[in-house]
Amino acid sequence: MSAPQRPRPRPVYLNLLAIRMPVPAVASILHRLSGALLFFFGIPSALWALQASLGSGAAFDAFRACLAHPLTRLAALGLLWAYLHHLFAGLRHVLADVHVGSELKPARQSAVLVIAAALAITLVVGVRAW
Numbered sequence: 001m002s003a004p005q006r007p008r009p010r011p012v013y014l015n016l017l018a019i020r021m022p023v024p025a026v027a028s029i030l031h032r033l034s035g036a037l038l039f040f041f042g043i044p045s046a047l048w049a050l051q052a053s054l055g056s057g058a059a060f061d062a063f064r065a066c067l068a069h070p071l072t073r074l075a076a077l078g079l080l081w082a083y084l085h086h087l088f089a090g091l092r093h094v095l096a097d098v099h100v101g102s103e104l105k106p107a108r109q110s111a112v113l114v115i116a117a118a119l120a121i122t123l124v125v126g127v128r129a130w
Contacts, residue, residue, distance in 0.1 A: 027111035031089035034082035042079045077126045085118035 021029075052063035066072055092110050096102045101110050 022108070023115070024107050024111040027089055027092070027114050030085055030115070031093070034086040034089070037082040038079070038086060041075075042082060045075075045079065073130065077122060077129075080125060081118055081122040084121050085114065088114040088117055 049063060052059045067076070092101075092114050095110070096107070101107060
């Protein structure tokens, strides 16, 4: 008789929503999400706006009427946040590539700064534009 075989350990279920992510990881994930948001919605929206503003006077008036709607303004604020966050996080990554602020404490501080600056500027622009 052979010795009884031990069962193989089962994979551990990781609840990604319960894991506490460090701030630099959150900034990096938001950087990727903001890039996707800009690529799939920001570029088409900007091209449509350019076409509408240069097409004719009636098309420009329709574009302005569309921008007056609260949901469109909210979407524009979302795209503004995506642009600002992607810009600031990209600058943070460029600095990290040249070994500026790549230690743990400066990396955490720059991640918090990126998130806070993008939200603060978006909030200021939103208050002024609304």
